Amino acid sequence: MSPPPAAAFPWAEVMAFGLGRLGWTPEAFWRASPHEIAAAARAFDGVRGGQPIARGAFEAMMRAHPDLCGDPSLEEER
Template identity: 60%
Template structure:
């Protein structure tokens, strides 16, 4: 008896995730490596759905990653 046949690659599910859930434009999706798509899917699996971060976590993120070009964020 031979080896079992491999399951086909789930293109539909991967495209729905990348193009739909992530909202990646087609050029970004098609140039993403499998590792990048897997990393993005892991982030979705581990992030709590529908929950906002606690205020302290949000403050730390805003301090560590300001939107401006290096100026300190106002408190």
């Protein structure tokens, strides 16, 4: 007796996740390993290890690495 046939890989769903939800370029998507894609999917499903970042640490990170959006008027002096 042979085992049942394996289900087809859900390419459409995985590509939609990587290219759409994650915003990866096609090059980044095709370079990603299955483990990397699975890790990203777990992060979106709320399956994470560890604790959330503390508010103070988050604010310090934001000050150290501001989002400038190319507008020099938003840049703070460092």
